[in-house]
Amino acid sequence: MGAQWGNNIKLTIFGESHGKGIGIVIDGIKPGVKLDLDYIKKQMRRRAPGRNSFSTSRKETDEVEILSGIVDTMTTGAPICGFIKNEDKKSKDYSILKEVMRPGHSDYPATIKYSGKNDVRGGGHFSGRLTAPLVFAGSIARQILQEKGIEIAGHIFSIGNIIADNTEPNLKKLREICEKEFPVADETTEKSMKNLIEKVRMEQNSVGGVIECLAFGVPAGIGDPFFNSLESTISHIMFSIPAVKGIEFGKGFEFSNMLGSDANDEYYFNGTEIKTYTNNNGGILGGISNGMPLDMKVVIKPTPSIGKKQRTVNIKQQQNCELEIKGRHDPCIVPRAVVVVESVLALAILDQLGGCND
Amino acid sequence: MGAQWGNNIKLTIFGESHGKGIGIVIDGIKPGVKLDLDYIKKQMRRRAPGRNSFSTSRKETDEVEILSGIVDTMTTGAPICGFIKNEDKKSKDYSILKEVMRPGHSDYPATIKYSGKNDVRGGGHFSGRLTAPLVFAGSIARQILQEKGIEIAGHIFSIGNIIADNTEPNLKKLREICEKEFPVADETTEKSMKNLIEKVRMEQNSVGGVIECLAFGVPAGIGDPFFNSLESTISHIMFSIPAVKGIEFGKGFEFSNMLGSDANDEYYFNGTEIKTYTNNNGGILGGISNGMPLDMKVVIKPTPSIGKKQRTVNIKQQQNCELEIKGRHDPCIVPRAVVVVESVLALAILDQLGGCND
């Protein structure tokens, strides 16, 4: 049971990688929101596979059929169901996946949990493909947040050991980066990163990276102490993205090596507003927003699907074996994951804002 | 609203740093658990303040009065309420805290959120003191987990730039470390860390660090895909601990610089069990435990309460000002926080195990 999330907006996801399709129900979206469906399509395309050489060759248009909750592009207040048909399903024999556990994938723990009854075709319900409905939901959330002056933008912070030159990410610059197929700021870094990805692809390997995501315009006072802190809410749903293995806010793990006098964000009054000179805390104190940009990073582990030969076990025969995974893989999912992280951050903020039903 | 947490066990915390006391209600603990109250006391002491020079001088015995749910040290199945009286409250005037916002603390966002009606004495409900009830609850959880062969142990991974020699943390060694007032493995590192803390204390400053925590004996198959992943559940409650600003599982942020072939934990069959050669994923794949030790780290930011002069604002007068925080502070809360992280991890695992009502 992990299909539901949210306090003020409620998400429910369903579907499998090689079943009929994947979908999401969103409850709690206020009535009367006029949606820009082209904006949603654009965001869906940012995540969709098959667009270039650093993505899997599986071709999915990821067109969302809206089954409920919207009449003539306007939300009605009723639950919104978006459904995405699976099109480019390979009709190959997946039965080997019932026996041979792919390292780094959910295969083994899922087999134990579901007593081998889980749908293993393409990872089934565990597939990264399930992030497509999150982008759909997030793209609705972003339009509602936009009305309130809240804008979200992410970028590739690093791939492998190549770190983007992202000193002082600001909204204007990030907006431009978002438009790019490969959302990284400077051209030099972009070229290096793409070369690295091409290199690991040729070696039938994969590589990880870090995504930074910011939310601008979040007013002070959003969030809660303790169990419902902004960090709790955001991290909870961020770790729903397969491959995310760490999250940090503001300076994050760098805080371990800082002194209080450097870490504290000192306040000043700029005539109309209270601001901080620095934003080490990433816009959150005591679990509540302080009016500065929300700033967070997640690490994406290298795609576990690699062509290289790997040692593993055959769970049916209860013996060791080797595995070479054939088929279509992403050598690096970081570029496609940026919009997923943005979408998920939007959903977390909208939830904390109470669905904006005001 | 952030006082409640959990799906299968339900926690509710309450209280303020300088009010009558602090407490917690735990619902969902199975009946018939014979509790070792001395074990609980011992864990409470590991967190309690005032024990040494690297802790605040506030003296609290943190004795828990059990108000319900336990008869003759045996759980009844009814909700357990534990209450801790505040004893060493300073009756000083806290009114200045209504006006002058302490950098790095929740003061400013809380003032906005609660329209200035929040209890500011000693941080009120936002105080780190609220972690004491979590240790109480966690110490009950740990006893139930122990019955099922699950043991949790943490240690100081780093303070400032001093990183503990923790190659291959194993249960036996970690058990010994836990017993120590300063839970770090080797004596040399301990001395360096203590020196550093003493140094920042003398400078009226503070320093952060990283805590690593492991859970041994978690069976494969615990957790859920997506919104209820083990990482989601654990991170949600970990970020309830004030000062935690980042979390990572297994290799965490190091994954960004790894190749799939190195990152994947290859399987082998050891005759009776399936294991992985490495544990880069920290015992979790696809949100579900794989039978290897759960391994996670959190970063603790430097205590924001420092004696040094800081720039800030007076929110009532709407102007800039300076602040020197007097009083009793922890130069480094990392040593006291280890047992909090352990407790919280225990609660997260117990929740995912369904409260062990089997």
Place this chain on the structure above:
Amino acid sequence: MGAQWGNNIKLTIFGESHGKGIGIVIDGIKPGVKLDLDYIKKQMRRRAPGRNSFSTSRKETDEVEILSGIVDTMTTGAPICGFIKNEDKKSKDYSILKEVMRPGHSDYPATIKYSGKNDVRGGGHFSGRLTAPLVFAGSIARQILQEKGIEIAGHIFSIGNIIADNTEPNLKKLREICEKEFPVADETTEKSMKNLIEKVRMEQNSVGGVIECLAFGVPAGIGDPFFNSLESTISHIMFSIPAVKGIEFGKGFEFSNMLGSDANDEYYFNGTEIKTYTNNNGGILGGISNGMPLDMKVVIKPTPSIGKKQRTVNIKQQQNCELEIKGRHDPCIVPRAVVVVESVLALAILDQLGGCND
């Protein structure tokens, strides 16, 4: 926000009466349940409209397309999505319903709540048609309960002032009644009830009734004290059925006129089991099952859609007016609602049983 329900199984409904269709997602169904799809179809037919003269003439096959969670009739443990296309939609102009409020319907409060943005076509998301997905989910729940020896059966207790002869409803008899299109025990009553329905239909009126529903085989010890009592859980979801305006357990409102000595169900030991001589409490004490059959009744108000002229208001023009509702209505929905009540009771019990993941 009212699309989600459940603690151990989680339901999410969506859809509108005259949109693309209606559906439900069910999370928490254990893997490996081999479903009898014909059984599901049979239950769906019991609720489906258009089958006879005491039902609306709208023709819907209510065929459920399973979008996820089931492979080859076997549950996988992933969320199950069932979707029912709307087929017999009247393409008439519904705009008048935006202005003229139908008495007894949700039109007016929904217009206020959703600022007039709600889908009004055929009642939109408020339509009784949304109970079809509940029957689908309930029919899965019933198959899981059946494995555990729990069987649910309902019957028409009364329509108008005609009360069925239901002294001592027992499982064997109720099973037979269930098979009938008009689920009432004796033929004489059936004839009278049908005559009454025909009479009100000719008068363009409608009539209410009471449904009794029992669950046999529920073991003692299911439920919780206080907020999660069996009665709380069951009533919560029963009141989700449009038209239900009251619920009672066991003797229910008759208890008001009873003495303790008559009301108390005295115990006896029958050699192997503890039973009660009477079942006034309907199988529930202190919110927990006592091993006797669960016994409850709900009252169904007369369908508010009637052909008779009614006084109402035009909300746009802010003035009084009259209304004659044209179109297809049920003169009495009680017969079709029996399977809905059974389904909902099954879902409530399955939820309290923890989804039967044992």
Place this chain on the structure above:
Amino acid sequence: MGAQWGNNIKLTIFGESHGKGIGIVIDGIKPGVKLDLDYIKKQMRRRAPGRNSFSTSRKETDEVEILSGIVDTMTTGAPICGFIKNEDKKSKDYSILKEVMRPGHSDYPATIKYSGKNDVRGGGHFSGRLTAPLVFAGSIARQILQEKGIEIAGHIFSIGNIIADNTEPNLKKLREICEKEFPVADETTEKSMKNLIEKVRMEQNSVGGVIECLAFGVPAGIGDPFFNSLESTISHIMFSIPAVKGIEFGKGFEFSNMLGSDANDEYYFNGTEIKTYTNNNGGILGGISNGMPLDMKVVIKPTPSIGKKQRTVNIKQQQNCELEIKGRHDPCIVPRAVVVVESVLALAILDQLGGCND
């Protein structure tokens, strides 16, 4: 697990009848509410035992100690914990209750559920005494509702076969009735009811009744369709009150014998507002308030604790036996339960209103 309730305000109860005490934590109450503590005391007294001959002779002042969340009678926005010490505990031997199951009580199902580990002294956590914290929480809720013009008032509708003359209960009259120790409108009925109670008390028996409760001033548009309907929310928490075995809204079970043309509440426009001529639906349509007074009734079963000899079983010896319950009982708890029903209705409405954080 049944200690928690609520979406927008969150309640957690704890405690046992003969333990240290009973309490409640309320999260989600907005900051800055100035509480009238005398009002709370007055409501607590309405429920408190030992005040007269139709109540148990157990003497409890039911004074609430506020442990958190309130500073100088003002809410802070942090969770409020109220605790009530048990004072008049009888130190008698309760061990017989571990073996001999009292008919009509939770003893037997609780023994099964908790494997005999539950606290049986005075019913333990299942005691009706646990409704005292609900009155405390409800009395806070009522003060917040009052600010918004919402007032709640209940009265005794019937005791045994004596039905109060409550035609057209209106707020002004109900306010007066509330002040009375025995909240029934006319003196004649009061006398008859009291005589009946005295009669059953002399016979060591008990008697049930019906409580009607209304909420005036609830604006139209509160509630949700389906799973979060007003009826769902209200009934869920009403069935948390021990002894409640049925609930109905508006005409409730009378609807079964009504025609649509009589049942429908026709609208009219009174110049400024939309009203209905009748209020058969008790102020709720489609799960949402329509601006008319909320009107509901619950049935209270006769107290199961009676002095008369009863047949039962000894669960340890696995054999039939007889039981005469000694001690202090309420011959009729209906008068004391009125304020409990009012409190619970207030909590349900406040929850649906989102805790009034606007």
